[in-house]
Amino acid sequence: MSAAGKVDIATGRRLDGGQFSLCCLTVLAALLPHGSWLPLPFLILLLVLIGLRWLQRWRWPRVWPWWFRNGLMVALLVAAWTSIGTISGTQGAGFLAAMLVSKLYEAERARDARSVATFASFLVMAQFLFHTQLWAMLAGVPGLVLALATLAALNEPLSASLRAWRRPIATASRLLLLATPIALIAFALFPRLESPLWGNTGAFSRGQLGLSDRMEPGQIGAIALDDRPAMRVRFPDGAPPPPALRYFRGLTLWQTDGRSWTRPGWMQTRLDDLPPVPDYGIRHEITLERDAAPWLPALDRPLAAPAGLAFAMDRSLPIPRQTGNNLRYEVVSDPTLTLEPFQLRPYLRSLALNLPEDRNPRSLALALQLRSQYPDDRQYAQRLLDLFREDFSYTLEPPPLGAHSVDEFLFDTQSGYCEHYASAYATLLRAAGIPARVALGFQGGYWNSVGEHLVVRRSDAHAWVELWIQGSGWLRADPTAAVAPDRIERGSASVAGLEAGLLGRPGSAWTWLRDRWDFMEMRWTDWIVNYQVADQSALLQRLLNRLSSLRWTLTPAGIVAGAVLGLLLWLGWRRYRSGAGADDPQARWYARFRAVLASVGVDSRPSEPALQLAARAGRHYPALAGELTALARDYQLARYGPADRPLPAGRTLARLWLHLNRERLRRRRQTPD
Amino acid sequence: MSQTATEPVAQDLGSLSAVLAEIDRIVLGKQHEVRLALACLLAGGHLLIEDIPGVGKTTLAHALAQSLGLDFNRVQGTSDLLPADIVGVSVFDRGDSSFRFHPGPVFSQLLLVDELNRAPPKTQSALLEAMAEGQVSIDGVRRELPSPFFVIATQNPLDLVGTYPLPESQLDRFMFSLHLGYPDAEAERQLLAGNYDPLRLADARAVLTAAGLAAEIARTREVPARPALIAYIQALLQASRQHPQVRLGLSPRAGLAVLAAARAWARLAGRDHVTPQDVQAVFVPLARHRLHPRVDAPVDGHGLALQLLDDTAIP
Numbered sequence: 001m002s003a004a005g006k007v008d009i010a011t012g013r014r015l016d017g018g019q020f021s022l023c024c025l026t027v028l029a030a031l032l033p034h035g036s037w038l039p040l041p042f043l044i045l046l047l048v049l050i051g052l053r054w055l056q057r058w059r060w061p062r063v064w065p066w067w068f069r070n071g072l073m074v075a076l077l078v079a080a081w082t083s084i085g086t087i088s089g090t091q092g093a094g095f096l097a098a099m100l101v102s103k104l105y106e107a108e109r110a111r112d113a114r115s116v117a118t119f120a121s122f123l124v125m126a127q128f129l130f131h132t133q134l135w136a137m138l139a140g141v142p143g144l145v146l147a148l149a150t151l152a153a154l155n156e157p158l159s160a161s162l163r164a165w166r167r168p169i170a171t172a173s174r175l176l177l178l179a180t181p182i183a184l185i186a187f188a189l190f191p192r193l194e195s196p197l198w199g200n201t202g203a204f205s206r207g208q209l210g211l212s213d214r215m216e217p218g219q220i221g222a223i224a225l226d227d228r229p230a231m232r233v234r235f236p237d238g239a240p241p242p243p244a245l246r247y248f249r250g251l252t253l254w255q256t257d258g259r260s261w262t263r264p265g266w267m268q269t270r271l272d273d274l275p276p277v278p279d280y281g282i283r284h285e286i287t288l289e290r291d292a293a294p295w296l297p298a299l300d301r302p303l304a305a306p307a308g309l310a311f312a313m314d315r316s317l318p319i320p321r322q323t324g325n326n327l328r329y330e331v332v333s334d335p336t337l338t339l340e341p342f343q344l345r346p347y348l349r350s351l352a353l354n355l356p357e358d359r360n361p362r363s364l365a366l367a368l369q370l371r372s373q374y375p376d377d378r379q380y381a382q383r384l385l386d387l388f389r390e391d392f393s394y395t396l397e398p399p400p401l402g403a404h405s406v407d408e409f410l411f412d413t414q415s416g417y418c419e420h421y422a423s424a425y426a427t428l429l430r431a432a433g434i435p436a437r438v439a440l441g442f443q444g445g446y447w448n449s450v451g452e453h454l455v456v457r458r459s460d461a462h463a464w465v466e467l468w469i470q471g472s473g474w475l476r477a478d479p480t481a482a483v484a485p486d487r488i489e490r491g492s493a494s495v496a497g498l499e500a501g502l503l504g505r506p507g508s509a510w511t512w513l514r515d516r517w518d519f520m521e522m523r524w525t526d527w528i529v530n531y532q533v534a535d536q537s538a539l540l541q542r543l544l545n546r547l548s549s550l551r552w553t554l555t556p557a558g559i560v561a562g563a564v565l566g567l568l569l570w571l572g573w574r575r576y577r578s579g580a581g582a583d584d585p586q587a588r589w590y591a592r593f594r595a596v597l598a599s600v601g602v603d604s605r606p607s608e609p610a611l612q613l614a615a616r617a618g619r620h621y622p623a624l625a626g627e628l629t630a631l632a633r634d635y636q637l638a639r640y641g642p643a644d645r646p647l648p649a650g651r652t653l654a655r656l657w658l659h660l661n662r663e664r665l666r667r668r669r670q671t672p673d
Numbered sequence: 674m675s676q677t678a679t680e681p682v683a684q685d686l687g688s689l690s691a692v693l694a695e696i697d698r699i700v701l702g703k704q705h706e707v708r709l710a711l712a713c714l715l716a717g718g719h720l721l722i723e724d725i726p727g728v729g730k731t732t733l734a735h736a737l738a739q740s741l742g743l744d745f746n747r748v749q750g751t752s753d754l755l756p757a758d759i760v761g762v763s764v765f766d767r768g769d770s771s772f773r774f775h776p777g778p779v780f781s782q783l784l785l786v787d788e789l790n791r792a793p794p795k796t797q798s799a800l801l802e803a804m805a806e807g808q809v810s811i812d813g814v815r816r817e818l819p820s821p822f823f824v825i826a827t828q829n830p831l832d833l834v835g836t837y838p839l840p841e842s843q844l845d846r847f848m849f850s851l852h853l854g855y856p857d858a859e860a861e862r863q864l865l866a867g868n869y870d871p872l873r874l875a876d877a878r879a880v881l882t883a884a885g886l887a888a889e890i891a892r893t894r895e896v897p898a899r900p901a902l903i904a905y906i907q908a909l910l911q912a913s914r915q916h917p918q919v920r921l922g923l924s925p926r927a928g929l930a931v932l933a934a935a936r937a938w939a940r941l942a943g944r945d946h947v948t949p950q951d952v953q954a955v956f957v958p959l960a961r962h963r964l965h966p967r968v969d970a971p972v973d974g975h976g977l978a979l980q981l982l983d984d985t986a987i988p
Contacts, residue, residue, distance in 0.1 A: 586901070587988065606986030609950040640948045642897045 013110050017058065018158030022150045022165060023107055023116050024054045030120035030143035031097055033127045033136065038094060042083040046101045049076075053104050064105055073102040093126040110154045117147040134524040141176075148172030185563060187528075188539060189556040213294055215253055215440060215463060216260040217401045217409075220419045226458040230292035230442060232522045233299075233454040234285045240447065240454050241282060241299070245335050247476065248286075248297040248456060250441035251316035252466065254351050258359025259405045261423060261438045264351070268318050271310035274302065274331075281332040287525055288327035292458060295319060297441050299333035300476060306330050313348075314437070315339060328526065341473035344435060352435030352468065360406040360427060367431030377434050377469050384428055385482040388421060394484035421479035422463040435468040439476070451519035586639045589647050593635065596653055600660045610636050621663050627656060689715075689889060689941060691880040695740040699877060700733050702860020706853055708941055709958055710737060710825075714886075715893045715937035718848020718930060719804050719824040721789075721962065728853045730827040731787060735877075737825070738783040741886050742879035744819075746778035747785045750792035752835060756799035759786075760809045774811065779803050782819050782883055789826040790836040797843055800824065804846045821887055841921070841965070848930050849955075850962035889940075896936040898947040904988045905949050906931050909956065912985045918970035919977060927963050934959055949987045956982055 015023070028050055035043050056062075076098035084094040100119050107116055124143040127136060146169070153168035212219075231248075233240070240246070253261035281303045288296065296309070296317040307330055311317050319327070344352070355364070374380040391414055398416040401408045406427045409420050422438045429436035443462035445454040464478040540556065594604050594613070602617045614632035618625030634648045689711070696707050710733060713720045722730045738745035748759055761777030778784060779800070789797065803809050807818050826847070828839075844850075856864065881889070906928060914922030923931075932947075934955035939947045960978040972980065 605983065607983050609948065609953060609987060611948075611950055636948050637946075639901050640899050641946045 014108060015110060015113055016157050016159075018161070018164055019110075019113060019150070019153050020057055020107065021054065022146065022153055022158065022168070023113050024050055024104060026117060026120045026143065026146040026150050027100055027104055029146045030100070030123040033124070033139040033143070034093060034097060034130075037130050038097070039083040042079060042094070045079060046076075046097060049101050050104060063108055069102065069106045072105055073099065076102050093123070093129060096123050096126055113150055113154055117150040121147045132525075132529045134521045137524070137528075145169060145172045145176060148175055182563075182567070186560055188536070189560050191536075191554075191557050213251060213253075213440075214260060214262050215419055215423070215438060217398070217405050217416075217420055217423070220417060220461050220463060228458050229289060229455050229518065229521070230458045230460065231286050231288040231297065231456045232448075232451075232518075232525070233287075233445065233456065234452070235282065235454075236285060237283050240284075240445075241335070243444065244481075245300075246443060246445055246454070247300040247462075247464070247478075248442040248445075249300040249302075249316070249439055250293055250295050250297045251312070251439075252314040253438040253440060254314075254354075256355065256423070256427070258356045258427075259401075259403060261426075263314075267314055267316075268312045271312055271318070274305040274309050274311055274317075276304060276306060276308075281334040283330065283332045285328070285330045287522065288329075289525070293442075296327070296329060296331075297456075298331040300335060300439075300441075301333055301337045301339065302331045303334045303337055304332040306332070338473040340468070341471060344468055349435055349468075352437055353430050353433065355427065355430050360404050362404075362407045363410055363424070363427055364431045366410065367428045370428075371432040377467075380432055381429065381434065381467060381469075381477060384425060385477070385479060388425075388479050389482040392416075392421075392483050394480065418480040419463045421483060422465050425465045425477065425479040426467075429465070429467050437466050439464050439466050443478075448515050448518050450515040451522055453522060455518055586635070586647060589650075589653075590635055590639075592650075592653055593631065593656075596657045596660065599657070600664055621660060623663055624656075624659055627659065631656060688881050688885060692740050693941075695878060695880050696733070696736045699736040700729055701864055702856040703729065703733070703853060706851055707733065708938075709849060709851060709955070712934055712937035712941055712955065713849040713851075714741070714821075714823055715890055715940060716848060716930070716933035717821070717890055718934065719826070719846060721844070721847035721850045722825065722827045722853060723830050723850055723962075724827070724853045725831055726829060728855060730853060731785065733853070734783075734785040734825040734827070738785070739877040740880050741783075742882045743782035743821070743823070743886070744883075745783045745785070746781035747787065748778050750786055750788040750790070750796075752791055752793060754792045754796050756796050759796060760799055760803065760811055763812055772812075774814075774816075776816075779809060780816075780818060782821055783823045783825065786824060786826040788828060790828040790839055792837070794837050794840075797837065797839065801843055801846060821883065821890065844962045845924065845926065847962065848934060849958040851958050893937050893940045894933070896939050896945065896947055898932060898936065901988055902935075902947050902949065902952070903932075905952060905985075906935075908985050908988060909952070909981060912981050913960065913964060913977075916977065916981065918967050918972070919964055920967050921963075921965040923960060923963055927960065931956060931959055953982055 028047070031043075031046060031050075038046075077095060080094045080098045084091050096119075100116070100123055103112070103116055103119060107113060120143060124140045124147070127140060130136075149165070149168040149172035152171040152175075153165075158164055158168065233248075251263060251267075253263045254267070255262045255264060282299060283306075284299055286296070286298065296319055298317055301315060302309075302311065302317060305317075309317050309320065309329060309331070317329075317331070370383060371380060374383050393415040394417070395415045396417065398409075398420060399413045401413070401420075405420075406424045409416055409424055426436040426438050440461075440463050442456045442460045443464070444460045445456040447453075448455050462480070464476060464480065466474045466476055468474050536556070590610065593610070597604060597613065597617050600621075602613075602620055604613045604616075608616075610632040611629065614628040615625075618628045621628070631648055631652060634645075638645045638647045693704075693707065693711065696711070697704055700707055710720055710722075714737065722733065724730055735745070737743075748754070757777065759777045759779050761775050761780065763772040763774045765771070766773040784803075786792070786800065789800075792800075799809070803818060803822075804824050807820065807822055808815050809818065810816075824847075828836075855861070909931070910923045910925075910928045913919055916922070931952060935947045935951040938951040938955050939945075942951070944951075957975065957978045960981070961974045964974040964977045964981075966973060966977055970977070
């Protein structure tokens, strides 16, 4: 009598054009956020395959044979392998994408569409392995909405016009909105692991995302155009320090082979705790993007950490092991702090003077010659800076250098980026017997007046030199400042016309927009990405007073499980009672009868007589036809019969539900397709 | 929609099942319609059969009359049919110098009016009094009609040239408006194979007597209807009056007819109570000619009746 009668519950209908197009669109939307990391040829291949499949089903509908589908899948997997190079870890998402696209080639029935939608949602989720920023979340929304819309559209025929899609999309959006509060509660209360399931070191080993603990010519230049934020710094006590003091020191590099600089592994083996808060210094709170650096940068020089951090021998701050990816920390720094002013430990001293003998001979000779003119350490160091200032130029695209990179830089090219200057400066200092090391970190930053914080971008990565002078300890010397003072005063953006292109003029609409976006992104990072065990306990502590640590794990789980269970029970109860504005028991019984049948796919209209409904359901479940008819007849007798007959007991309905579901399961096992 | 309802016929139908069997023997492949026609008579209503020529309208009427043991008259509707041709006429008798009344065909227990819409309006309305009151007034004298009194009228809905469409008041007097439709393939094959013989109609047995039919009608009136069912019928009436495409909804008289017909249908199903399914079974033939769609409505009365059934929740 109604459309519901036509639904084939066992196998699911063939997809019509509209539903299939929605499937394709879902895959497309789930795939696109991965475009940020998938190799371009592979991505294009996938997109083309989606388009071809869509066109093919539209114009030349046919079911592809199994060998074609399997062959296509294998070919796609191979393509993923060759273009991505690995399947381990997060890169496995490339395989996922390949399999999803090949799934489209066998999508013919409602069941396939269901797995495509589920699979696509998973792919959407997988992109958070790569990006945790706000835009990543926003980029996931279309895929999720479309996946839900696909599921919603399976219930009735859908024409392939955008107008017709409005309804399933509206349904999906409404569902997502409804789910948001539940998701938030689950997010806030769901128990978290102390450390994440996967380490965050993998990203650094590729060396393409941020700074690493190694410096080679051209390495920082490679990220000089990377406009993404590396960290955000807030100064709770007042204004930020002047630009010239905005050195965010990461770690120091000691060993050189004449070309690259590295740091001895044991530097990090002995850690000392930073003392708690002193009553002076610049207090600042840093939120570091997870993949921006393998250590915690802090304003030079870190003095204390209220929440507790340890520093290594060179006073750099390694990422504590236990915190996982909690990269928000507070440090108090004092730019005037002196380090080891009176005596350098002998092994450190020898390490800070060590140079490979067979490299950069011209530089060594130059150092000896200058040293004879300037025997005083400070004068010698100053003379070197003057030397740079006179003849050298600063460029983002320095010529490539060979094995004697310092020689080539000093005498031939004479133009370079901060790492070239730092490397040459440290080499010349060491050659003259002055202990020196290269410091890596960030310098500069952009003051966001909306969020009142300093945005330090990856392009602000910087290298400078620390030299040791008797009585003064380690001093910071930045040869880049001598060559290009603008770089230090106004930040990396002042170099080479970057200002107009990347950042825009202050006061323009673009700046206005960017400030606000950056502010939102910081809040996102603070509240969502960096929401950790500690925050959770703090929240719960506020909510639930003090609890033992065991309960901290169990209580949230219990609360979430209880809330979900309660919600499900409530929804089920509502459905059970639905239709029954029913205050009399007979109408209520019948509403439940209908609800039981609806739960196994036999929908009914309120205008359908009981026996007719029972007969229709009996055609779907022939094994239970007798039971269904008997129940309907008993109900009819009770409601319309001449004498007051009792209703069938409530447990007969429960039994019916059980039988129906058993039957359905049995049938599903019998028909695998 | 309800044609597919499967309900076994219970045993205590008695003579009624024999009547059904007898008619089914004569009218092939029309069990549902035959049942509806019998229900109509059991509910004390008059029957209008609307269909094209040659599908068995007259045969059905004949079979009903004979198997129910009713005396039977037939009038062919033509444009020159006068009221007197139906109700009868007083003729001056020279012998005893007085008017003697010659009763017309209406004085029978079952009157078949073929092609009613070809009769002129005056004749139609003469029939109206007979159908409504069970009496006729001739020359100022009221004359009672025999009891039970049924009218079965047929009309051809397609060939409308030279016809006088029945006014709404007249239509309302008919309880059911039946469509017979073509027989199904199996029945038609049997028909062609010679299993139908006009002679059979002649030797149809009278299974019931007029008195027996009257008793059945009385019993039908006593089939109980519970409040939930009354509520359903009322909801249907209400819905018909509020439907946006209906110009004229169902009258209270139509409501009474629904209840009576549903009782008869329940009785024919061998049940001792009325269910919503009975109401749904009789609703379409009962409401089809009473629901008048708006001029711009996309459906006719039949479609409207189906819509009402589909939209009205069973309480």
